[in-house]
Each structure stands twice: as C-alpha cells, then as structure tokens.
Amino acid sequence: MLSDFIMRAALAGVGTAIAAGFLGSFVVWRRMAYFGDATAHAAVLGVAIALGFQVSILGSVGVVAVLMAVGLWALTGRGFAADTVLGVLSHGALALGLLAVALVPSARVDLDTYLFGDVLTVSKTDLAVIWGGAAVVVGVLAWRWSRMLTATVSPDLAYAAGIDPRREQLILTLLLAGVVAVSIKVVGALLITALLIIPAAAARNLSRTPEAMAVIAVLCGIIAALGGVGLSFTLNTQAGPSIVCTAAALFVLSLLRRRA
Amino acid sequence: MSLLTAQNIHVRHGAATVLHNVSFAIQKGEIVTIVGPNGSGKSTLLRTLIGALQPTSGQVVRKAGLKIGYVPQKLHVDATMPMTVRRFLDLPTRVTDVEAEAALTRTGVAGIGTRPLDGLSGGQFQRVLLARAILSSPDILMLDEATQGLDQPGSAAFYQLIEDLRDSLGCAVLMVSHELHVVMSASDRVICLNGHVCCEGTPEVVSAAPEYRQLFGTGTKGALALYRHDHDHGHDHDHPHCHHEDAH
Numbered sequence A: 001m002l003s004d005f006i007m008r009a010a011l012a013g014v015g016t017a018i019a020a021g022f023l024g025s026f027v028v029w030r031r032m033a034y035f036g037d038a039t040a041h042a043a044v045l046g047v048a049i050a051l052g053f054q055v056s057i058l059g060s061v062g063v064v065a066v067l068m069a070v071g072l073w074a075l076t077g078r079g080f081a082a083d084t085v086l087g088v089l090s091h092g093a094l095a096l097g098l099l100a101v102a103l104v105p106s107a108r109v110d111l112d113t114y115l116f117g118d119v120l121t122v123s124k125t126d127l128a129v130i131w132g133g134a135a136v137v138v139g140v141l142a143w144r145w146s147r148m149l150t151a152t153v154s155p156d157l158a159y160a161a162g163i164d165p166r167r168e169q170l171i172l173t174l175l176l177a178g179v180v181a182v183s184i185k186v187v188g189a190l191l192i193t194a195l196l197i198i199p200a201a202a203a204r205n206l207s208r209t210p211e212a213m214a215v216i217a218v219l220c221g222i223i224a225a226l227g228g229v230g231l232s233f234t235l236n237t238q239a240g241p242s243i244v245c246t247a248a249a250l251f252v253l254s255l256l257r258r259r260a
Numbered sequence B: 001m002s003l004l005t006a007q008n009i010h011v012r013h014g015a016a017t018v019l020h021n022v023s024f025a026i027q028k029g030e031i032v033t034i035v036g037p038n039g040s041g042k043s044t045l046l047r048t049l050i051g052a053l054q055p056t057s058g059q060v061v062r063k064a065g066l067k068i069g070y071v072p073q074k075l076h077v078d079a080t081m082p083m084t085v086r087r088f089l090d091l092p093t094r095v096t097d098v099e100a101e102a103a104l105t106r107t108g109v110a111g112i113g114t115r116p117l118d119g120l121s122g123g124q125f126q127r128v129l130l131a132r133a134i135l136s137s138p139d140i141l142m143l144d145e146a147t148q149g150l151d152q153p154g155s156a157a158f159y160q161l162i163e164d165l166r167d168s169l170g171c172a173v174l175m176v177s178h179e180l181h182v183v184m185s186a187s188d189r190v191i192c193l194n195g196h197v198c199c200e201g202t203p204e205v206v207s208a209a210p211e212y213r214q215l216f217g218t219g220t221k222g223a224l225a226l227y228r229h230d231h232d233h234g235h236d237h238d239h240p241h242c243h244h245e246d247a248h
Helices: A004-029 A033-055 A059-075 A083-101 A105-116 A124-153 A157-158 A165-187 A189-204 A208-234 A238-257 B044-052 B085-089 B099-104 B124-134 B151-167 B180-186 B203-208 B210-216 B219-232 B243-247
Strands: B004-013 B016-026 B031-035 B057-062 B068-071 B138-143 B172-177 B189-193 B195-200
Touching: A004 A033, A004 A165, A004 A189, A004 A238, A004 B189, A033 A059, A033 A083, A033 A105, A033 A189, A059 A083, A059 A165, A083 B243, A105 A165, A105 A189, A105 A238, A124 A165, A157 A165, A157 B044, A157 B068, A165 A189, A165 A238, A189 A208, A189 A238, A189 B151, A208 A238, B004 B044, B016 B044, B016 B057, B016 B195, B031 B044, B031 B151, B031 B180, B044 B138, B044 B172, B044 B180, B044 B203, B068 B124, B085 B099, B085 B124, B099 B124, B124 B138, B124 B151, B151 B172, B151 B180, B189 B203, B195 B203, B195 B210, B203 B210, B219 B243
Parallel strands: B031 B172, B031 B189, B068 B138, B138 B172
Antiparallel strands: B004 B016, B004 B057, B189 B195
C-alpha cells in the first residue's frame, strides 16, 4: 500500500522530471551545463537569505536564481562567459551561500534538504509549486520551440528568419532559473544540473530528432525520479543522489542501444 | 524600391573597424557577388545585412516583409543534437513532406530526408542548406562562401543551380565568394570589397578595374575566360541555357 507521503514524493519527482527533461535537452545542445550549475549554486544563497530573514524559500531562491541567470546571460552577450568566469561565479555563489547559511544558526538543520533534496517531505503546497512550475516551463518551451531550436542550431539562421536568438537565450535562461527554484526541494542544489543533463544525454543515444530526444529525456527522467524515490525510501538515502544514480544507470543502459 | 539597402554603414569588431562607409543595394532578380581578399569584411557585410550584426553608424533598410533565405558559410550542428535532413528543413517553419522533397529534388539531393545531418558530404550539406533556404520562398537568397570545400566542377554546378533557382523563383541572389574565376561570370554585378567598396559593376568592368587588379592581380581574367570555355561545353548540366545573356 502506498502511503500519502510516498505518493507525494513520486508526484514531485515526476513533475520535476517533466520540466527538467524538456529543458535539459536545450541545456545539452547549447552546452549550458555550467550555466545550470551556477544558477543552482546561487540558489543556496537564496536558501540562506530565506532562512535568515524568515521569508519564503521559493521566492528567495527564485529571485536569486533569476538574478544569477540574467547576470550570466548579460555576460555571455559580451563574450565573457568562458569556462573560467562561469567557474568563478558558480563556486563563488555556492561558497557564499554555504557561508551565509553557517551564519544563520537556525538554518543548519535545514541545509541538507536544499543541498541534496528531501523528496519524502514535500507538502501539498510544494507539489502545487512543482507542477505549476513544470506547466509553465513546458508551455513556454512548446510555444517557442521552433524559434529556440532554430536559434540553437545557428544564431545566424535565426537572425535571417527574423528571430532574435538573444531573446530566445534569455527565455531559456529564465526557464532554467525557474526549474532550479521548483526542483531544489526534490533533488537539491548540488544535483539539479545532473537531472537536466543525464536524462537528455541518455535520450540522445536513442533518438533521431530533437523532439524525440526531448520526449525520451522526459521518460528517462520520470523513470529515474520514480526509481530514485523508491531507492530513497527503501535504503533511507537522500533523494537527490538516489534519483541521479538511477538516471546515470539509465544513461549506461542507453549506451547499449546507441544510434548515430 | 530596392529589396535591401545599406546606407553608409560602419561596422566594428571590438576595436577594429571592419567596414567603412559601405553603401549597397540589391534589386529583385539580380545576382550580386561580393568578392574580396580574406579579412575584407565580406562575411561581416552579409551578417550585417541579415541583422546578426549592428552597424555602428549608417543603416540597413529592408523592404517591408522581406524574406531572406540564408545559406551560412559553415553550420555546425552540435553532436548532442540529433537532426535529420527532413527535420532541419522544418526550421524555423514547418513544411509539408511534399514541399520538403520538392526542395531537395530542386537542389539535387532527392531522397536524403531520413539521413542524419552529420552523415552528409560537404556537397550534400550545402545543397541541404540551400533547400532549406528556398523553402521560405525568399525574396533574396544570401550565400556566404557556399562552395567552400567543393572542387571546381562541383562549384560550377552549384553556381549553375543558383542561377537556375534565381530564374525559377524570381528572387535576388547575394553571394560572397573568393572563387573569382567561377563567380565572376555567374553574376550580374560584382562588388569588390576591402573594408570599403573598391569598385563595383558588371564582371567585365570590375575585372578590368585597376582597384580590382591591384587586389587580385591580372591572372583572373584568364581564369575567367577558361571558366567560360568550360561552361559552354559543360558536362555536368543536362540542359542548354543562355547563361551569357544573363551575365552581361
């Protein structure tokens, strides 16, 4: 018999996997992994601020993630965002967040939840946030899919067709911040990028078109989320690592069926 | 009115000014080729005309609703993105299977729709890029060094295809090339660029201009004649056509 909290955990995992699966394909195609890391790490700072000032975690994480994402977007426009700069920002934000949390005495107990995820404690409100966020992410991606895909294949092809690739990149960046904000409770800040990248990487080996890859990435993400929640429940392990390990196992399996 | 006009544009890359005071216009049905040595700003000019670069002064004016079919110099689809030829033709606007196959047939690569993009030869890839560009029924086709990596008969056949497309679609064509000997006779007008417009006119006028000879030497005139000879007796076209009347 499935108890309520497992059902909620499973639903939270599936909702996160849907958003991360669709968006993750773009993260992989555009090589935005480090970008995702930096945004997710900034979220830790958001958590510290929320705990320190007793404000909404979702709001605080959302605002900090958006600021980081838009800042990075502005830097890439100036040709700045080389690996090194992203590395400095990403790890700098993480360290600053950890430092800030350490200065808030009451926060230490909660930190693990946001670093590694705690899918077994999601509330109904969390669920609403996750599924609402997933709906927005999927809706925006579906709406702008062709424009984003064209801009990803070649910015010049996009310009010639009257599409502004910088705008599409900004929207993707904002969606990334959104996914970070809603999935932090499920997988934790340290492993959000993994949930974006690994299902998409597994899907790449099984697909011939971008759409097929995105859909298969979602399916892989759902399997990983459900498997991870089960693992987390049975072994009493942290949710984030459990989900990501399951996803990584799927990736290894996908190598067996690799297509060109 | 011209399809596309550049008025006294200046374009900078960082600290360097790549284009100085370039003015340019192209009319319906015209084939215009931009030639110039490496680093002369040819690609920069094309990218400014499509809107990828902003001029620091001057302006680019497009006819309202102008549709551009752009064939880039290189297109690298990241290996992480699976992409078939057929799917690529749907970017950015979906087309029917019939339209897609017709475009591939038109550019001489019928039946390769199911192939992944990264498995194509250089020549096939260029023709797929061209097929995608004509699917939007463009008012103007823009090609940036479209025949890079093709051998000379391959280039000649490609330019012949461009000319046929111009005739059947009624679009203007703007090309950038350094393959002077092949390009010159296929153009109605040639613009010789070296940061600024050195000279401009019919292929005959430009190849005789002192500015052009200073940049490219006098050898190309011989090559031009040689190419025309080849072209008259070409083996890679299956129908007669009146090419020279167009070019003059």
